[in-house]
Amino acid sequence: MKPLIGHAVARRRIARAIANGQLPQVTLITGPEGVGKQRLALWMAQLLLCEAPSQEPCGQCRACRLVLGLAHADLHWIIPIPRPKAGEPDKQMEEAAESIAEALEERRKAPLYSPPDGMSAHSMATARLISRRAALTPVEGRKKVFIIGEADRLVAQESSPEAANALLKLFEEPPADTYFVLTTADPGKLLPTIRSRAVPLRVGRLSDAEVREFLATQFEPAPTGAELNRLAARANGSIGAVLSDTGEGQRSRTAAAAWLESVLAGSGAAAERALAQAPWSARGEFTDLLDAVAETLGDAAREASGLQGVDPVPSALTGRDAAGLLAAQALVAEAREAAQGNVNPQLLLAVLGGDLAEVL
Numbered sequence: 054m055k056p057l058i059g060h061a062v063a064r065r066r067i068a069r070a071i072a073n074g075q076l077p078q079v080t081l082i083t084g085p086e087g088v089g090k091q092r093l094a095l096w097m098a099q100l101l102l103c104e105a106p107s108q109e110p111c112g113q114c115r116a117c118r119l120v121l122g123l124a125h126a127d128l129h130w131i132i133p134i135p136r137p138k139a140g141e142p143d144k145q146m147e148e149a150a151e152s153i154a155e156a157l158e159e160r161r162k163a164p165l166y167s168p169p170d171g172m173s174a175h176s177m178a179t180a181r182l183i184s185r186r187a188a189l190t191p192v193e194g195r196k197k198v199f200i201i202g203e204a205d206r207l208v209a210q211e212s213s214p215e216a217a218n219a220l221l222k223l224f225e226e227p228p229a230d231t232y233f234v235l236t237t238a239d240p241g242k243l244l245p246t247i248r249s250r251a252v253p254l255r256v257g258r259l260s261d262a263e264v265r266e267f268l269a270t271q272f273e274p275a276p277t278g279a280e281l282n283r284l285a286a287r288a289n290g291s292i293g294a295v296l297s298d299t300g301e302g303q304r305s306r307t308a309a310a311a312w313l314e315s316v317l318a319g320s321g322a323a324a325e326r327a328l329a330q331a332p333w334s335a336r337g338e339f340t341d342l343l344d345a346v347a348e349t350l351g352d353a354a355r356e357a358s359g360l361q362g363v364d365p366v367p368s369a370l371t372g373r374d375a376a377g378l379l380a381a382q383a384l385v386a387e388a389r390e391a392a393q394g395n396v397n398p399q400l401l402l403a404v405l406g407g408d409l410a411e412v413l
């Protein structure tokens with residue numbers, strides 16, 4: 054993982070609590086999006102599991118190295134995933150475990166990750182997975198640590214709080230060797246029953262100097278001069294805000310715009326060319342592309358309704374009516390659902406392109 058930057062006060066508080074044996078078993082880290090809440094939770098897990106801890110994890114011992122490689126058997130980093138498809142609860146749980154492992158593998162390869170898409174959540178299957186793992190004895194050492202990122206997504210729908218309820222008992226009486234670290238940018242959305250069981254730890258935005266140091270040392274290629282100034286201003290104390298402006302997210306949006314332009318120009322050949330540029334060798338990247346198409350249509354619909362679009366809208370989409378754009382967005386959502394299954398992306402996009410050309 055990339056080094057943790059900032060949050061010096063929070064780090065000191067955590068280190069002191071661990072040294073005094075007073076760390077709460079359920080902590081809720083809150084703070085703005087993209088400031089490194091889950092990275093801080095990983096640091097906390099590293100300090101808890103480190104074989105020679107002091108104010109900071111030693112960084113050298115086996116436990117430290119395993120945590121930083123996201124490979125420690127007693128570190129369970131739980132992140133939102135698409136709802137499992139299997140019917141049977143045990144199968145659903147296996148599927149959830151696999152999805153989480155895949156998502157973590159991607160974070161291992163690309164530690165500067167973007168937030169999960171809006172459809173992903175902590176489902177009932179994930180809640181059962183956590184309960185199951187919490188009941189096991191630690192593998193490596195004497196403690197186990199669960200990080201539950203975006204804990205507000207424990208309620209995917211207001212009407213189905215089962216996933217969260219299943220965890221309540223665990224949060225109320227955690228096994229003696231078990232620590233839970235929850236993170237959220239929006240504690241108001243967290244179930245009050247969970248909020249009341251966790252000790253809050255609030256972190257703030259990063260300083261301008263911290264953001265600049267991170268950009269200059271951890272981004273490839275490292276931005277300099279005017280670009281560094283632009284990104285630091287855009288960040289406003291959040292590394293995540295910069296990530297949504299660069300890298301994969303930007304590549305997907307560019308590919309989405311090129312694809313939409315060519316679909317609307319009625320050129321199959323051009324659409325294929327646009328797709329050849331798209332960053333979608335892996336299935337996750339394909340759904341990123343569909344997300345980017347949906348976002349672009351949403352921006353165009355907002356613009357058509359007289360509201361400000363978030364990003365500039367491709368010229369082929371300007372001047373179209375909002376109803377058509379929203380209908381197109383719904384079609385993309387359907388395609389995205391289908392993309393979770395075992396379909397051929399090329400074929401799916403060809404069909405989707407035809408459908409979009411009809412409604413727009």
Ligand SMILES: [Zn+2]
Pocket residue numbers: 102103104105106110111112113114115116117118
């Ligand atoms: Zn260590």
